[in-house]
Amino acid sequence: MNLSLLSFIVMGITAVLLSGVMITRRWPVSAAMVLIAIMTLLAGMFGLLEAHFAAAAQIIVYAGAIMVVFVFVIMLLNLPPEELRYGGVTVGEMILIAVSVFVAVGLGTKVGQGFLTTGLESMGVAQGESVAGGHHMYFPASENVKNVAASMFVDYLWAFELISFLIMAAVIGAVVIAKKRSAEHADAA
Amino acid sequence: MEGSLGAVAQFLDTNIGLVASIGKIALALVIALQVAPIMVWVERRQAAFIQRRIGPNRVGLFGFRLFGLGQPLADTIKLLFKEDFIPQQANKFFYVLAPILPAVIGLVAIQGIPLGKEIIVAGHTIDLQPVNLNAGFLYLFAMSALGVYGVALAGWSSNNKYALLGGLRASAQMISYEIAMGLALLPMVFIYGTLDLQGMIAAQSDSLLFGFLPNWGIFLSPISFVLFVVTMFAETNRLPFDLAEGEAELVAGFLVEYGSMRWSLFFLGEYAMMFTLSALTTCVFLGGYEIPWLPHAQLVTLLTPIFTAEPATWVAAAIGLGVLIVKVAAFMFLFVQARFTLPRFRYDQLMRVGWVYMLPVALLNLVVMALIVGFLRLT
């Protein structure tokens, strides 16, 4: 068991445990902070998967921008801690949780036997080799940023442009939704 | 003894990478930890000069005053022995965590700065960038992006209205300026064609611009430089962008409930981040550790006759580090100078500058530079 595998497992387990911690926090700020930790861990995992740019973007975009907005809104509203209402969990939900835990454990026992990736074999995907019909790397594997950029701006150019429209719409929408309407002011006055 | 020394030597030989990494990280840490005390002294002295007074010049060591260089030491001792308290209504965990975050992040971020080109030790070439990722540039960015949490958390966990306002201001300010900052630096990425800071420095030293200017980023894309410097001030919460702690409006902003060592940890983090960003500016725009008109390789060739091959690289590295520190120091001085000469923005002005002026200018600059670079590449 080499170092990267070990650290990957540790990071993964920590992330899962932290996510469990996150969804049980009472304070929104605590939850957001735990979430940032999870994201940082995931960034580390991306790094280990040799997706360096993804790792950096994970931190810059997720932890550095999206979560800042979250924290900002949480602080702006300055909500009191939520009273947790777990008493409302029904029998059906408990069964659901039990089944899911069972399934998760069952799945866990199969990990390491290539179980999750067997389907890929039939598609002609061997470990670390290019998929038939997939988009190949343009540069050596160490040039991760260039590879991502080449794929994004060549094979996925349209998707990229469309996403930009989505973001534009989201920005405008957010401003419109969150802005206090002047009519309200007029009514209040 | 001979055997144990040999074992040590062999250990060093086989694990040279690990040892070198520890060494480099330690070196960077040492530099970063010195920044805060020295800068505090520099700021106070410079403030005094600007304000036509003397400033702290009394504290000395062993009877030598040395322009009051002992002052930082005395301050540190004072801060260490002050009462450490936690406000009653504060969220304890985050109150404690908040000052640690910027300090840690600042100290971690500095690891991405190349302190020199490389040295050769016993036949092993050691890159002098403590953490060498092939996207080192993004690493620095990621770290600087995380810097806001310390301030935000401090503001929130203090359970104080002023602090909360300071935290809110800081987070809004930093996400606003981060965009302009990234956009300001993007042209440099495609001018140099790499995200690696070492590569950028190499690209800046390998030729001359118009035959006489150093091929520095500041000459290649001056608008980027100006934008970046401005956003750098905003990102580090320095005047004229220190709205988060503006003492006139918010008492001390997010710092209002902090005292003693926790308070100084914020300063440690802030100065470390200042140093890191200044060093980043130096690397991207001012040729990093390279001496103008004298590339590192040439320097090594010059030095080789004097010191033999391997030590020559050591000397060159030392000179490079000196050059880097001189350049960074000049920047830090700019920070200080700005702090005592420029008035503070109003908050709406700050936001307007960020979104209405900086961002469009940065975008325009990006487009224009992209066109120019694309045109030059094609022809």
Added chain:
Amino acid sequence: MLTLPELGLYFSFLLFLVGLAGVMFRKNILFMMLSVEILLNAANLAFVCASKLTGTMDGQVVMFFVMAVAACEAAIGLALIIALYRTKASIEADDLKALRG
């Protein structure tokens, strides 16, 4: 043999499970949105693992798109939360039942 991508897929499954549980059981929209972020992160992890598995860049590119969508979702969602809080003084999901059929 344990491989990173396969492990990553499993972790992504677990994360997704936990995140989904978070969205299901928390009644505060803010928490639900934070849990949704976990879901998206789990999906990202799966994408990057797939990228590694197939040796192509597709997974990573899609991961960026997911990230962009997440940014949009956060912007709109948080704006909605602010608007809601302003009008209803509550961000409890159970108070919002306009979609009742």
Added chain:
Amino acid sequence: MNYQAMLAAILLIPLLGALLNGFLLRSAPRVVTVSVATLAIFIPFIFSCLLFFGPVNAGEVVRTDLFNWISVPFQGGHLDIPFALTVDRLSAILLLIITGVGSLIHLYAGEYMSHEEGVYRFFAYLNLFVFSMLSLVLGANMVVTFLGWEGVGVCSYLLIGYWYSDEANARAGMKAFIANRVGDLGFLLAMFMSVKLFGTVDYSKIAAALTNELAANNAPMITAIGLCLLLGVTGKSAQLPLYIWLPDAMAGPTPVSALIHAATMVTSGIYLMTRMSFLLVHSHTAMTTIAVIGACTALFAATIGLVQNDIKKVLAYSTVSQLGFMVLGCGVGAFQFGVAHLMTHAFFKALLFLGAGSVIHAMHHEQDIRKMGGLIKKMPITGWTFVIGTLAIIGFPGLSGFFSKDEILYNAWTGPFGHPLLWALGAGAAACTSFYMVRLTYLVFFGESRVEHAHGHHGHGHDHHHHHEIHENPLAMTLPLMILALLSIVGGYVSMPHAIMHTLGVHANENIITEWLSPVLASAKEVMSAGHGEEGHGSASLEWGLMGASTLVMLIMSGFALSLYKVGPKGGDSIANAVGGLYRLILDKWRIDELYQGVIIEPLKKVGDAFFKFGDRALIEGIINEGPRGIYLVTSVLSDVQSGLVRNYLKVVFIAMVALCAWILI
């Protein structure tokens, strides 16, 4: 600039003008709008002149294929319909008329519409109309022509209903549009049939494909095409039985009446018939029908014109009547004189309409001739040019109308499909024309002034413009009048009768128009001469005789009108009382509208009502309404599942995911 590009430019510049005015210059000052619109017609006019005196004069046919418009598999091969433009001698004449008269009318309209708000709409429509008209005329195949055909219909509709806030105007627009639709159906059918028969819609290809054998073998088809074309012509050129829309179309602004409903659009039927002459002449039935319809329309409309009191209505019926002359000319095989009359009519009728518009403008939208009189002293230019126009239309010797009308009448007697009866009808119509035109002119411009000074009628938002004194209109309005008057005087010399030519000692085989159009009409001529053996049965003496007869009739009727109306508009009452029933019938326009209302529209309404009650109400709405009601029952049960709680929905997602993974596991 080569001629192909010029041709395309002629078509596209008005479109550009329309787009500019319609979209960009909405809030531009009036002068900009007017200048753009006028230039957008004037520049093509210059190009048209260059083309006319350049390649067309030399006998060439300029053709340009802009792009391949329609391409469909057809009868084993491909039916390619390019967007092709062509200009030959026939379309060159119309080109000059459309752009030349068009630019004069644009100039005039700029002044006429000076009190209107938002004239950009008017000029955009007007430019669009010119574009459509040009594509009608320039189209190298029936489909492009049809595009223009429809386009002019639309523009006509839009312009008639320009003052759409008045319901009567909107109704008039609709009437015009619907009547045109009936005609368009005919054109469409003719087009389909020619595709079926010839496999092409290109005029030149049809002409090449149409051999005598083919015509002989497919005689019924040819006749059908001819009759369908005639239906189209009756719609667009306002012939019996579809003429009813044209008088109502006078609701539009007067420049529109002048441009569309006198000079250009309504003559497109004549153009089409001349264009298809090579086909029409193969069918005796079709030609005779055309001639009869034309002659009947001429007389019929002229009789209605006798008693109208609205200045524009008189001119409108006169237009219908004159169009009848043109159709008659085409029908008897004298296509070139139909075109000649088209041209002269464009001049003098545009002149008359613009003169009428000038009067109406000066009178602040008063159109009743009984309230006018003596205007010539106040508006000398308008008055005298109007008199010239009147003399031209009634065929005063030496003026344009005389020559063109006379040639048509002569050919109605002697032409390949002519018959003395047709001449009689035409001569009757000409007599009526003389009467009502002289009546109109006299009542409007001479005699005592009957202007009511304090009338309260202010049309269309003119309240700001309190009228004080009737006076001559500015140069922008009178200049077109003068130019058109000049053209009305000299325009007829292109179709100078043989007899006069011989007398004058002009030694040419044919008169100018015949010579000019000979390439276009060559194949038709050939067929006609083959079918009839002898080249007409006329002679110089007959020509002189007919000419003299019609001049005499004209003089008598004019004198009659003058003597009757010199006492004022009441002068005709005695005759009206004498034939009371007939008079009222004519005054009600032979009650044709009522006839249509009763015979066609009411039954159609009943059928539509039945469809509405049974088909729509019972059948469709029943299905539409009852279906959802059933669905609603089902969904109301299902909607209870939609608790509105997000986590309930998510539970489903959760279950699905766990189930999926469990399934993978098993």
